[in-house]
Amino acid sequence: MIEVENLTVRFGPRSPLVVKGVGFSVPRGTAFGLVGESGCGKSTVLRAISGLNRNCGGRISLDGQPLEPSRSRSFFRSVQMVFQDPYGSLHPRKTVRSQLIEPLRNQNLPINAHVVEDVLKAVGLDPGLGYRFPHQLSGGQRQRVAIARALILDPPVLLLDEPTSALDVSVQAEILNLLADLQKERGLTYLLVSHDMAVIAHLCSRVAIMSAGEIVEETGIDQIRSGAVEHPYSRRLLSASHAYGKQEQRSIEELISF
Amino acid sequence: MTEPLIDIRNMEISFADGYVKAVRGVSFQLGREKLGIVGESGSGKSTVGRAIMRLLPSSSRTTADRMTFHDIDLLRADEKQMMDIRGRRIGLILQDPKYSLNPVMRVGEQIAETYRLHYPQAGRKAAEKKVLEMLEAVRIRDPQRVARLYPHEVSGGMGQRIMIAMMLIAEPEVLIADEPTSALDVTVRLDVLALLDELIARRNLGLIFISHDLNLIRKFCDRVLIMYAGRIVEVLKASDLDSARHPYTQGLLASLPSIENPPSRLPTLTRDPSWLTQPTIGI
Numbered sequence: 001m002i003e004v005e006n007l008t009v010r011f012g013p014r015s016p017l018v019v020k021g022v023g024f025s026v027p028r029g030t031a032f033g034l035v036g037e038s039g040c041g042k043s044t045v046l047r048a049i050s051g052l053n054r055n056c057g058g059r060i061s062l063d064g065q066p067l068e069p070s071r072s073r074s075f076f077r078s079v080q081m082v083f084q085d086p087y088g089s090l091h092p093r094k095t096v097r098s099q100l101i102e103p104l105r106n107q108n109l110p111i112n113a114h115v116v117e118d119v120l121k122a123v124g125l126d127p128g129l130g131y132r133f134p135h136q137l138s139g140g141q142r143q144r145v146a147i148a149r150a151l152i153l154d155p156p157v158l159l160l161d162e163p164t165s166a167l168d169v170s171v172q173a174e175i176l177n178l179l180a181d182l183q184k185e186r187g188l189t190y191l192l193v194s195h196d197m198a199v200i201a202h203l204c205s206r207v208a209i210m211s212a213g214e215i216v217e218e219t220g221i222d223q224i225r226s227g228a229v230e231h232p233y234s235r236r237l238l239s240a241s242h243a244y245g246k247q248e249q250r251s252i253e254e255l256i257s258f
Numbered sequence: 259m260t261e262p263l264i265d266i267r268n269m270e271i272s273f274a275d276g277y278v279k280a281v282r283g284v285s286f287q288l289g290r291e292k293l294g295i296v297g298e299s300g301s302g303k304s305t306v307g308r309a310i311m312r313l314l315p316s317s318s319r320t321t322a323d324r325m326t327f328h329d330i331d332l333l334r335a336d337e338k339q340m341m342d343i344r345g346r347r348i349g350l351i352l353q354d355p356k357y358s359l360n361p362v363m364r365v366g367e368q369i370a371e372t373y374r375l376h377y378p379q380a381g382r383k384a385a386e387k388k389v390l391e392m393l394e395a396v397r398i399r400d401p402q403r404v405a406r407l408y409p410h411e412v413s414g415g416m417g418q419r420i421m422i423a424m425m426l427i428a429e430p431e432v433l434i435a436d437e438p439t440s441a442l443d444v445t446v447r448l449d450v451l452a453l454l455d456e457l458i459a460r461r462n463l464g465l466i467f468i469s470h471d472l473n474l475i476r477k478f479c480d481r482v483l484i485m486y487a488g489r490i491v492e493v494l495k496a497s498d499l500d501s502a503r504h505p506y507t508q509g510l511l512a513s514l515p516s517i518e519n520p521p522s523r524l525p526t527l528t529r530d531p532s533w534l535t536q537p538t539i540g541i
Contacts, residue, residue: 037443038414139299168298168470173513173524180523195443198515202524225518240445241517 001028001157001189002049007058009044019044020213021058026206028156031183031190033204035197035237041213042193046159049191050081062157077107080150084162086142090134096120096145097130103153115152123148124178140171144178151182160192164199176202197241201225209234262287263432263464264310269322271305271488276319280305282488288432292458292465294479294496296472296510302488303468307434310466311350312340327432346376349425353437355417359409366405369393369424376428392423396453415446419453426457432464440469451478472499472510484510492539504539505530 002025009019019041026032034042048056051071060067062078080103083089091099100116117127123144134142143163150158163179164172180203182188194200200207201224208218209231217231227242229235264287271281281302286293295303309320312332325332327343335343344350352358360368369392370385380388393401396419409417418438425433438454439447455478458465467479475482476499484492484507492504502508509527 037445169472170298170510170513170527173515174526176515177523177526196515197444198517198520201517202515202520236445238517240448 001063002026002032002191003059003061003064004045004049005059005061007045007048007056007060009041009048009053009056011055018213019048019056022210022213022215023058024208024215024218026189026191028189029183029187030206031192031204033200033207034191034193034210035195035200035207036210037195037237040210042210043161045210046081046161046191046193050079050159051075073107076103076155077153078155079157079159080153080155081159081161082143082146082150082163085166086139086146087134087166089146090142090149092134095131095133096137099145100130100149100152103149107153109153119148119152122151122182124174138171139167140174143167143171143175147175147178147182151186154186156187157189157191160190162194163192165194165196172199179203197224197238209237262289263327264288264466265324265326266310266322267324269306269309269320269325271302271309271314271318271320273315273318280318280488281309284485284488284490286483286490286493288464288466290462290464291481292455292467292479294467294469294475294482295485296469296475296482297485298470298510301485303470303485304436306485307350307436307466307468310434311344311348313344313350345372345425345430346428347430348432348434349428349430351418351421351425351433351435351438354441355409355412355414355421356441358421359417361409364406364408365412365420366390366393369405369420369427372424373427388427389423392427393420395426395457396420396423397449398423413446414442415450418442418450422450422454422457426461429461430463432466433458434466434468436468437470438467439474440471447474472514475499486533489534490538491533491536494540504533506533 005023007019007022008017010017022045024032034045036042044053047053049060054069097116100119101111104111116130120127120130125141125144129137137145164175167175176199183190190203192200192203201221205221206218207221207224208215211233217229217234219229223229224238227238229238267285269281269284272279284306295306297303308314310332314320320333322333327348330339359365366389369389373385373388374380389405390401393404398404398416398419412420439450442450467475469475476496479496482494482496482499483490484504486506492502492507494502499511502511512525513527515524
């Protein structure tokens, strides 16, 4: 569904590469995770795919079709993005309803009331919330609205940039469940970026581990679960994420050795 | 418990002329231990930390049957007494070093400023020496060079170490750390925690560790207070977190995704209105 070959990104004509030849492919209907520390370039890859950064080299193709540097309008009917912070990605002075209608208007699609109602229900919100402003919603509700806005065009692909890191664990659980349900119901293809290995492990079947602008290892989720990763960086990242988890009973002193 | 460092009984904090009750009837004592406060955003955990330092805006109202640090009544202390306590006797570490350091001042000067504020008799040379010692204590490899950097030139993990150095240079007895590692990557987070742990043990401090991260608290603290909607709903030893009895604590633990054996659906919390009135479990 999504194929990325030798993607390079830099933020200026003479500045160094921040993404150094990244490649992976995501089959239709699967969820692919990109994991790494802040600054490793994982969000940059996502922004390059969505067309938000045109300063990139390499090939990105969608459904076998190579993409032009400037994305066509129809591209956005197939690919939509959900950002980390719903407070930043929703317009503060527009009602939920008018923000949900906007993608339809951009695409010259018919606007009728039941489309908005349906999508709100699909993300588990009461349709009556359509008349509220973002500040009148809780963090979890806002993220649901951001997901609804991405879904209203019924795209086959969603790009998810840290969709739960601004949320409490209890709310994160609700959103992760919602994303898992939507994927099952609609056969969506996800490309999920996160710094949290457990979030990736919950949703994705394949994972690429990024460090300093490169993919150091791509592996299946079972290898992640059993800890069978090969690259030293992946091992370090995984053990740091584990050390922190429930199963391990090591003390802080032992963790210093990382 | 021996003589507590901080003793709080029935603390109530409200904003907006009493319309918003942020903290309701919170009581706890802090000895020379690592006490964690966990809860979701808006549960009032940071408000408690700030109230101890008397850093809440003047529009807020704090009342308590007792709120003392040693034998100083924190509710009645005047601003001069509070200035002596803040930083010098109780230190506060905030979440994000990017926002809590002064961007136009070299980090070494900022640390020295703290030191000279609390020890006015110390000269420039003495302060400088102390700063380098402190940077070394927080395991910064090249203190001479780092002291001359500006905050934007250091990484997140190093920034947080600098914050810790700045807080510990005045040698406080109590440290309040409000989400000290939430802005850091997992790999860096462990380093900073290990460092904090070592410094606290060596100096025999009391620590209040405020976090939304249960796994972190479980690893790091001796005792945990669980806060929900401004109240402490459960108190327990950090090592006993798995046998928590309150449904809210159990719910928080269950909603964490796991790497090894993820459930097909994550259990989510159903909030029960009775949690707002039930007495605290586990005192």
